[in-house]
Amino acid sequence: MQHATTPTTTPALADLTTLRVGGPAARYVETTTEAELIDVVRAADDAGEPLLVVGGGSNLLVADAGFEGVVVRDVRTGIDVPDHSACAGVTYTVPAGTPWDEVVEHAVTHRLVGLEALSGIPGSTGATPVQNVGAYGQEVSETIATVRVWDRGRGKVRTLPLVDLRFGYRTSLLKRSMRPTAADPEDPRAPWGPTPRYVVLDVTFQLRQGTLAQAVRYPELARTLGVAVGERAPILDVRAAVLELRGRKGMVLDAADHDTWSAGSFFTNPILDTAAAAALPPDAPRFPAGDGATKTSAAWLIEHAGFGRGHTGPGAAALSDKHTLALTNRGGATADELVALAREIRDGVRTAFGVELEPEPVLVGVSL
Known part of the structure; x- marks a missing residue:
């Protein structure tokens, strides 16, 4: 069954990326439901059409000639909180298109610990497990429970638990599927690119409640907070300090800067x-x-x-x-x-x- 997608004009990739470079896409689609996203990805793969799934565009450098394929932007947003158990922590399930810092801000303001040092990072939530984004001594893999994906190789939805995601420094199973070393005789399309084999549908985080952040691991952040490395600070203070540090380094988006x-x-x-x-x-x-x-x-x-x-x-x-x-x-x-x-x-x-x-x-x- 085919689902309708949001009709849009075709923008230049410069309009969709934080580097603000890149020519036009051959075709551009915005998807507003999970079913739409899967349909577009599957149709492109079936037709042998190059595919680029774009979130916040903060980790892309696109050629001036543009992209001879379909560019898909997942515009779903929101945060589902199915588990409020104080013992087990709090579960967040977040659609891939949700801006990442909205998730961090929501967690911090609700006194949920584990994401505060990742404040101010641009891009979408779906991109965070691909890169295993990290900053100031914290990595997103520390709080991820599962990632639901569309597996382009198997043509099915899969739920990948933490142990299968093979997180490392700025890498994951998802990112490794794009590497030349990912060539697989049983998967003639490997290595995949510029979109991974696994297209993120949503990410589930497990966060614990508390007013104090995780122990501060990064010396620069510790100095800004006035604490020693290994000590803890109020979670709101940690977010504010991280945003201040990122702002000093030009790492918080500002159209005028x-x-x-x-x-x-x-x-x-x-x-x-x-x-x-x-x-x-x-x-x-x-x-x-x-x-x-x-x-x-x-x-x-x-x-x-x-x-x-x-x-x-x-x-x-x-x-x-x-x-x-x-x-x-x-x-x-x-x-x-x-x-x-x-x-x-x-x-x-x-x-x-x-x-x-x-x-x-x-x-x-x-x-x-």
């Missing part, structure tokens, strides 16, 4: 083996990353490779004036200009330190 015309952190923090970590300069940041690996700071590497805040690339592409991890559109930048700047920084860090930076946004029609 070109520092926020970005995809947030453009490169992930590198995870290094023992030899690569030992080759870093003595003063480079080092953090345990499990299994003998070491995480270092992409921002530190960029700055010490000679790329300071405000570093300009071609045209209107530049590093943020507030944070070296953000590549920004200073007004009228093209995707090609942003890619050229990203390559310059990646190559400069590789030359200086022998470390290969990996982009965090999904690259659509472009490559580094």
